Amino acid sequence: MPLGQRAGDKSESRYCGIETEFNDDMPQVLHQNISGGFDFVVAPLIDPSYRPSSAKNDGNGTLIPPFAASDLILSPSQWSSHVVGKISTWIDLDSENAELRRDSEDALKAEIAWASHLSLQACILPPPRATGCSNYARTVNQLLQNVNNMQLWIRLPLEQHEAVEDDAIDTNFKTSSGGRMFDSWEWWNTFRLLCEHHNQLCVTLDILSSLPSINSIGRWFGEPVRAAIIHTNAFLTNARGYPCLSKRHQYLIKSFFNHTIQIILSGNLVHDISQERILPAGDDNHFEGLPIRHALRPYLDYVAYLYQSMDPLPEQERFEVGYRDFLQSPLQPLMDNLEAQTYETFEKDTVKYTQYQRAICKALLDRIPDEKATTSTTVLMVVGAGRGPLVRASLQAAEETGRKLKVFAVEKNPNAVITLHSLVKLEGWENIVTIISSDMRCWNAPEKADILVSELLGSFGDNELSPECLDGAQRFLKPDGISIPSSYTSYLQPITTTKLYNDVKAHKDLAHFETAYVVKLHRVARLAPPLEVFTFTHPNCSASINNERYEKLLFEIPADTGSTLVHGFAGYFDSILYKDVHLGILPSKATPNMFSWFPIFFPLRKPIYVPAGSPVEVHMWRCCAATKVWYEWCVSSPSVSPVHNTNGRSYWVGL
């Protein structure tokens, strides 16, 4: 039974699981927990008291391991929808004891084979030992090549305390109290590097009562975390004796919901709740108001309450859900003509055109004082007019300010020009608007413009060649004329994103690793504040215009983040349309409710490991040749990557 309804959310976070003990009567286990309100169980597949031993093996192959009965006790769909397998926790593939290592390998292989035979969706692997995990990872990596669709979720503590019972902990760093703690992310990172980022290798996190820093937790949102196991003793007790969670835990659980991470409850009932208790009335206690049957029902109800109390997804988010972490190639509007559907989508972005209109208003008022409003006519050219939205915004600005306008609408796409003509006729703009079917870079303008308006920006600002187009168009701008936009700046930020990295890798070629993508970033950890990359200003008054650029960026990752893996860089832009009117997608000052641009993503061919406290030095080039413009990029610290996209061999924008 899902946790509840949340408008716009169709993700799997609605389902909640429970960790159970071994019991070979699986139908009973399932019935009890499903009827208790849970959606799935995490159950051991084999009696934990059973320890196979190769040394004692009689070699005739007749041993039958005590698995939970036969595959027939549940239907195939019950196995696959309601059971996550839990691999025996005694296994230790990195023991000093070679016999234990060998027995562990045999047991792991047998259990995974059984789970695979049952078509389980996933198995949870016990945590690696702190002393090392190479042999464990090697064995899992072998298994991953043959498990079909089943995922393997390696279980890790979100934070481990200094008072660890585990023997021989080789600790990673000291706590403030002088004890020692390790960073479980480091284990995960070693494990997945050994397994070469296999996309069926995932994570499940154990949540206890204490939590690490927000930045440290944030790293996990770029990793393939499938579930969070919350222990009943992580819960506090409210005034009525019922379980509840700390503010920080609540925030964490809601972040999990938002990142499609399922919750699994684990542990015993540790809150003394009388089953006969009279149910209190009152809206603020609705999570307590359900009939209590399953021992952990109060915890489940609280989790459901958290889920239900979340705000519905905002409309823009709901529209964008389908695009989450979906890689798209950037447009090539200069080489290719856009399709009607594309114009249609972008024209709906009213926020954007409102900003343009505000900018044009201000420019008109600056240019024509009130006393000349009726006598002076401003020549405004829309370069890249498309199907006319900026022409409309310009005329509305003229009306709003009471200024007289003469508009040239320049458009190179002949298909858009047809629509433009029809629009002008329909609106009766024939006396004001002249339509020019030409590329702005070669049009011979009959007169010079006061204002040049364009919308040629890409997700990374200059990546759709706005600089080259506007440099070509500024010939017909008066010496004191205004360009809207007047400038734009690109920004870059290092991110962890296992999902996008694996999607790029799936193409199995170099070219996809050297291409920038437009993508709605979702399962991503943003590791450092974005830094400015390239700025272009229009009109460009340099004696010799050069649109090549080179910037060296030094990202400082907050010290409490811990070590991280950088899979690539998220790119954004911010543009000054005119004076204080700006437009952009830089997260810290993004124009609200604008949907024309998703961020851009520059991948790295091999992710870069960044030890805690190390800055990340990145180099970004914008290169220009006669027929194309492209980016090259590399990392030089903490380790050195190759230069990506040399000579634009994989990705370029045609002039």
Next chain:
Amino acid sequence: MPLGQRAGDKSESRYCGIETEFNDDMPQVLHQNISGGFDFVVAPLIDPSYRPSSAKNDGNGTLIPPFAASDLILSPSQWSSHVVGKISTWIDLDSENAELRRDSEDALKAEIAWASHLSLQACILPPPRATGCSNYARTVNQLLQNVNNMQLWIRLPLEQHEAVEDDAIDTNFKTSSGGRMFDSWEWWNTFRLLCEHHNQLCVTLDILSSLPSINSIGRWFGEPVRAAIIHTNAFLTNARGYPCLSKRHQYLIKSFFNHTIQIILSGNLVHDISQERILPAGDDNHFEGLPIRHALRPYLDYVAYLYQSMDPLPEQERFEVGYRDFLQSPLQPLMDNLEAQTYETFEKDTVKYTQYQRAICKALLDRIPDEKATTSTTVLMVVGAGRGPLVRASLQAAEETGRKLKVFAVEKNPNAVITLHSLVKLEGWENIVTIISSDMRCWNAPEKADILVSELLGSFGDNELSPECLDGAQRFLKPDGISIPSSYTSYLQPITTTKLYNDVKAHKDLAHFETAYVVKLHRVARLAPPLEVFTFTHPNCSASINNERYEKLLFEIPADTGSTLVHGFAGYFDSILYKDVHLGILPSKATPNMFSWFPIFFPLRKPIYVPAGSPVEVHMWRCCAATKVWYEWCVSSPSVSPVHNTNGRSYWVGL
């Protein structure tokens, strides 16, 4: 004129060059230096006083840069055989000054284009600045994609002193005197990683009067060092006032000769040698005894003297010269039948069979006391008898010790069996030797053996499946019987080897990076002493035999080496044939003059950077399945590699 003759050496180290100033009369430069005894010149291609400036460019493209005259002043073969281009040293692609960066890029591109037009074999690039080299490397990387066959040699100081004149040195480490020095290898490593190990990017080293440690220098022998530039002020003065070099410098120069690194002389005459000096007689002064014409002739003569004073290549080295750094796939003697040519080669390795004979002698004497010599017959089985060399060694051992022998020669290759029959007939061994045409793993022996002799070892010991074969054969060994060999151990060692890495990479697939190769290692830096990996002992008395193995190795690289790059691992074996008679290729105790085995090489898919002082942790597995045996390997520290050759997907040995 080559430096001289050295028996067996056909390498390019015989040729010596000289660095010259800019002079646009190139024929004169060439004539003067070639007639002065040098083989090639390193000459600037453009007047160093010329500084192009894009900012001052009038844009009409009529500028003619003052290159050294036209391409017609020398013949194409003169340009390509006798001139190495020297790129302008003023260029600084990582300057803070954007205009200087841009002018440097234009100049570099123009000079490389000119050198490429002249079909020069190589150009020397000036050293990068200590503050960074990313933009320099990015530009060189772009050029490398299009320079056809020309090599680019980046020039680096072998050691830079603390008293550097260069402005703004961002130094790497402190000297004992409290000053600061940097490790030029780090620059090289950053540069080549950015350029992705391009195989036309090479190194030339400047040799001054002081030298770093042997270990630090040793790293360069695994790198593509093409030339060493020795400055005249690195020379000392001998009793007669002539130039000579310190012992350490002499050793270094000879190491360069041995690694096919050419010498280039540079600088002014700094020894006061009167041109009119009367030539002294006497054999010990023969390097002073040549007519002195060219100003640097005394230095050249000294270098030639060093070359000529080297020992001729030993016979075994001469035989192996053609195999240097040539990757071969290991044999699959179990799956494939060897060819006659292969038997022929291995049978010539008399040292090996002498060792076997010694071992068999000792075993016979241990087994049969003198008093039973005439009454007892020892049953000896040669398993894998091939064309009979071990049968011969056994019979010679019997003769030497006066013991009576009954020999079974078991061989699975029917082609070899034919030769074996003819040998037995020819030698008249019919009464002693029984030939069995069968695989030892399935032969039903008519009686049990006292001694089992085999030569099934590969370069890595067990890699040709000796364990599996002998486990199968020990059925017919008496309980107290002897196996020769009685045990063998494999060894591994991390190495730098740009050459082999690039050869593997050239295949552009995963499989070649996950294959072990047999190779005569030459341009290689051995970074740490070899460590033991797997040991197998025969006969194997375990209740259940398991030939799977797992070892974790921790290599300590000597502290004075500095940072290094590990491209993979060299593997060796040592085998105990019987008691104190051993056989092997482990460098520290290799059997002399034995040529049957080259080392094995396990590559890494991506080289691992090892900071100075960091140990290297390596994991090695021997995995067994029903039909094959394979290795998996990985590095877990200082950084984590993927596990190589998962499930033997790329490389395995068939059973």
